[in-house]
Amino acid sequence: MDQAKILVVSDVHGRLPALRWILKNETADAMFFLGDGLFDLDGAVNLLRDPLPYPVYRVRGNCDIGFPDPAEGLAPIAGVLFFYTHGHLYYVKSDYGELADAAQARGADVALFGHTHHRGLLNADVPGVPTLFNPGSLRDSGCYGVITVEDGKCSYDWKWVET
Numbered sequence: 001m002d003q004a005k006i007l008v009v010s011d012v013h014g015r016l017p018a019l020r021w022i023l024k025n026e027t028a029d030a031m032f033f034l035g036d037g038l039f040d041l042d043g044a045v046n047l048l049r050d051p052l053p054y055p056v057y058r059v060r061g062n063c064d065i066g067f068p069d070p071a072e073g074l075a076p077i078a079g080v081l082f083f084y085t086h087g088h089l090y091y092v093k094s095d096y097g098e099l100a101d102a103a104q105a106r107g108a109d110v111a112l113f114g115h116t117h118h119r120g121l122l123n124a125d126v127p128g129v130p131t132l133f134n135p136g137s138l139r140d141s142g143c144y145g146v147i148t149v150e151d152g153k154c155s156y157d158w159k160w161v162e163t
Helices: 016-025 038-047 097-105
Strands: 004-009 030-033 057-058 072-077 080-085 110-114 120-122 133-135 141-148 154-159
Touching: 004 016, 004 057, 016 038, 038 057, 038 110, 097 110, 097 133, 133 141, 133 154
Parallel strands: 004 030, 030 057, 080 110, 110 133
Antiparallel strands: 004 141, 072 080, 120 133, 141 154
């Protein structure tokens, strides 16, 4: 697959109807779930009639107490290597340097993170430096990310749940 549509969701914090809306209304080739809402994710998936038709790469956030999911991961999709984490272990509320260094050390092209509840895109046009993408908070603003990969290049966007 040299092209893909990827959903990126973070910081649901109990806003189950918004997450269910995304799962019902969006098509995708993959989803990254960046934590603080694994209970919500499990609940939303269990309410579906059919299993999701795409893989969900998930990590635990600082509020996902008791979940055995990893704190970070790597996933190659359509020629792009994604490093994904919630972000709290990299202190993203004060600086993005540790996150960028961790992504670069793993050879990642893109680092996905949440935790700050603010959407953002950094380094997207800096050659040789991982792009940092935050989808924002589904709880606070109903915001989630959409990444389109085509021929190894990513385009980034945000969408809002329609309620």
